[in-house]
Amino acid sequence: MRSILLTGATGFVGGALLRRIAKDEIAITVAARREFDGFPSRARVSRISDIGRDTDWGAALRGQDVVVHCAARVHVMKDRSADPLAAFRAVNVVGTLNLARQAAIAGVRRFIFLSSIKVNGEITTLGHPFTADDLPMPQDPYGISKHEAEQGLRDIAAETGLEVVIIRPPLVYGPGVQANFAALLRAVAHGIPLPLGAINNRRSLVALDNLVDLIVTSIAHPAAANHTFLVSDGEDLSTTQLLQRMGQALGRSARLIPVPSKLIELGATLVGKPTLAHRLCGSLQVDIAKTRQILGWQPPLSVDDGLKKAAEGYRREASV
Known part of the structure; x- marks a missing residue:
C-alpha cells in the first residue's frame, strides 16, 4: 500500500485526482487550509497555511511515499498584481521547492509535479508539435514560474535522490x-x-480523466522517475x-x-x-x-x- 500526499485537492485537476485515487486501497492525505465537504471520508486532512517559503510540511509529510503537487498560483487572464512574476514565483517556485526539500528530508520516494505546456511555449508551427525534450521557451509569468520550479526540482533530485516526475498538460477540459x-x-x-x-x-487538448490517469500511472510506474512527460488526448x-x-x-x-x-x-x-x-x-x-x-x-x-x-x-x- 502506498501513502500519498496530495496538494491542490480543491482544484479542477486535484479534485478529480482525489476522487479517483480515493477509490483505490491507497492511504491519501490532503494538504488543505480547511476542511472541505467534497473530500472523501477516507482522506485524511492535514492543515497547512498558504504555500510559500515558510510553510511547515512536517506533519503532512510524515509517513508519505509520494507527493502529488497540483496546487499552484494559476494562470489568470487579467492579473492585477503589481509584480505578477514575483507573485507566481512566491508560490510556484519558492513554495514548490520548499515542499520538495522537506519531502526529501522526510524520506518521500517520489514527487510528481503538475507543470504546464506553457514551459515549452505558447504556439507551434502547424505539424511541428512540442516534445518533452525541446528547449523551454516560456513566455508569460506563469510559464516562467513553472519552468523555474522544474529546474529547481531537478536540482533537488540530483542532490537528494528524490524521484521527480514532471507532467506538462495543455488545456484541460x-x-x-x-x-x-x-x-x-x-x-x-x-x-x-x-x-x-x-x-x-x-x-x-487533454480530457480531465486522461490527465488523471497519467498522474495515477506516474505514481507507481518505475520508469517514470526523473522524466518529463507531455500529455494529450492523442488527437x-x-x-x-x-x-x-x-x-x-x-x-x-x-x-x-x-x-x-x-x-x-x-x-x-x-x-x-x-x-x-x-x-x-x-x-x-x-x-x-x-x-x-x-x-x-x-x-x-x-x-x-x-x-x-x-x-x-x-x-x-x-x-x-
Whole structure:
C-alpha cells in the first residue's frame, strides 16, 4: 500500500485526482487550509497555511511515499498584481521547492509535479508539435514560474535522490471546466453564431480523466522517475473541428460562420484581445510519443468521450 500526499485537492485537476485515487486501497492525505465537504471520508486532512517559503510540511509529510503537487498560483487572464512574476514565483517556485526539500528530508520516494505546456511555449508551427525534450521557451509569468520550479526540482533530485516526475498538460477540459472552454460550450449550447467556421489550426487538448490517469500511472510506474512527460488526448483538432465536436456532444449543431483567421486576429487586436485570437486561431500541438514509449500509456478516453463528459457537466451546472 502506498501513502500519498496530495496538494491542490480543491482544484479542477486535484479534485478529480482525489476522487479517483480515493477509490483505490491507497492511504491519501490532503494538504488543505480547511476542511472541505467534497473530500472523501477516507482522506485524511492535514492543515497547512498558504504555500510559500515558510510553510511547515512536517506533519503532512510524515509517513508519505509520494507527493502529488497540483496546487499552484494559476494562470489568470487579467492579473492585477503589481509584480505578477514575483507573485507566481512566491508560490510556484519558492513554495514548490520548499515542499520538495522537506519531502526529501522526510524520506518521500517520489514527487510528481503538475507543470504546464506553457514551459515549452505558447504556439507551434502547424505539424511541428512540442516534445518533452525541446528547449523551454516560456513566455508569460506563469510559464516562467513553472519552468523555474522544474529546474529547481531537478536540482533537488540530483542532490537528494528524490524521484521527480514532471507532467506538462495543455488545456484541460472536463466536467466543471471554466474560462474560455466553458464560454465556447455555452455559446454552442445556446446556438450563438461564432465566426470560427474556417480555422485551419491544430491544438492538442487533454480530457480531465486522461490527465488523471497519467498522474495515477506516474505514481507507481518505475520508469517514470526523473522524466518529463507531455500529455494529450492523442488527437489534435482545429478550433472549427472542436466546436463541431462540441455540438455533437451537446446534441446540436454548432452555428459557425466562415471568417478568415487573419480577420479574426485583426479584429481581436483592435479590441485589445490579441491573446484570445492566438488561442482560437493559432496552433499548439504536443507530441506524446515519449509518454507512450516509456510508460506504455495510452489516453483511455477519446476526444469525443471527453467532450461528452464535459457536455454532461455543463448541463448539470446549467440546470442548477
